[in-house]
Amino acid sequence: MAETTHGADHAVESAPGMPQLDFSTFPNQIFWLLVTLVVLYFILNRVALPRIASVLADRQGAIQRDLDSAEQMKRQALEAEEAYNKALADARAQAQDIVGEAKAEIQKDLDKAIVKADAEIAAKAAESEKAIKEIRDSSAKSIQEVANATAADIVKAMMPGSGDAKTIKAAVAARLKG
Amino acid sequence: MAEAESSTGFNIHPMDQFQIKPLFGAGEIHWYTPTNVTLWMLIAVVVATVLLVLGTRGRAVIPSRSQSIAEMMYGFVYKMVEDVTGKEGLKYFPYIFTLFIFILLANFLGLIPGSFTTTSHIAVTAVLALGVFLGVTILGFVKNGTKFLGLFWVSSAPLALRPVLAVIEIISYFVRPVSHSIRLAGNVMAGHAVIKVFAGFAGALGVFSIFPIISITAVYGLEVLVAAIQAYVFTILTCVYLNDALHPSH
């Protein structure tokens, strides 16, 4: 069988079997592994891990600080909003008051003006009434005079010498009344 | 010696990629010889330093890209330790994080074509797992004294069953480092060997090598996932074992 000789040839140039079970290399591997582990442990334990831990703690602190300040700002904003709302309500109430006052004042002025106007109107009306009455009276008197004069003229013309002015006047007054 | 070789001319050596070679020249490998293991572990340390030390040098409140990667990994492992072991386990967080970073970087660096995967070696993962196992066991006895043995005495079971369960619990306790280490090494080794086998097919099939190449791409994607998941699993099992040591009530 050709392969066996070939395999045997090959076995010479490559290490026999599994290199993992070549016990002659074990002390070497173990030595270097221990060196590596010790070096790595010191690098990590002395430098890397404390640094990462401090960075993480810093970040946690920063985040906490930011959260705290955000909380505070939120509180401040809420307070400001409350104050604003209160101011707004106050201003509204004040405006209401001012409007009410103004309204009352206007009403008062208006009432006064109305009363004054009423009085004026009443006075004017009374005056006019008086004037009308005077006119009526005077007109009634003039009618009577005209009637007296007319009656006297008629009587004079129809029956001259009869009747005097006094009788005629009484008769006209009786006729005008009746 | 059974090479995976057939008469059709396939020449696949899926295990050659795991060979340990001296970096300078050839010769016997002593315990201090700088080898490709040394090189790739050094690269892992350098990458970890660049990522976790240089990447975070800005200490920015708003992180840069590399800083947020570092922070994400920190937060991920920190939360894992805290969730599984509670507050008491956080004291051991630096070591667990070291394990996680080392395994994750070794797995990912191993996926670079032509690189060497340190975590594919049972010697490496066994040291990691034995470290966890011994550390956790010693810690359990130091923290809880003989009460730590209550881990093996299932007090919620019927009395007659307890000795049987105790034997099973003890066996499963001592199998922990074995499965802990072999899971990691086996997963990584299997993935790399599969890719290598498919690559061998691709070399032999000529124009039809497109199919193995598609398969390699798919397996490679799976391997990226496995690399991360195995680092995660190793770390979380460490946390689970640590939790057993800190709270041995069963």
Added chain:
Amino acid sequence: MEGNIAEMGQFIGAGLACIGMGGAGIGVGTVAGNFLSGALRNPAAAGAQTATLFIGIAFAEALGIFSFLVALLLMFAV
């Protein structure tokens, strides 16, 4: 076909060991499937149990890796 009977035994053994991976596949499928059905019933609680899911998958998968290891040992180390 001629050859070494021991070599044949290694290949057969490695192939048989690979059957164990099927068991791991069943185990992983059971874990993931049950997790999914539970997660769909109570999605709110699913996120907290992801770690448990991965631990379960890891335990189930470890046995498949053991069989893979046995296969590798038979192929390359025996």
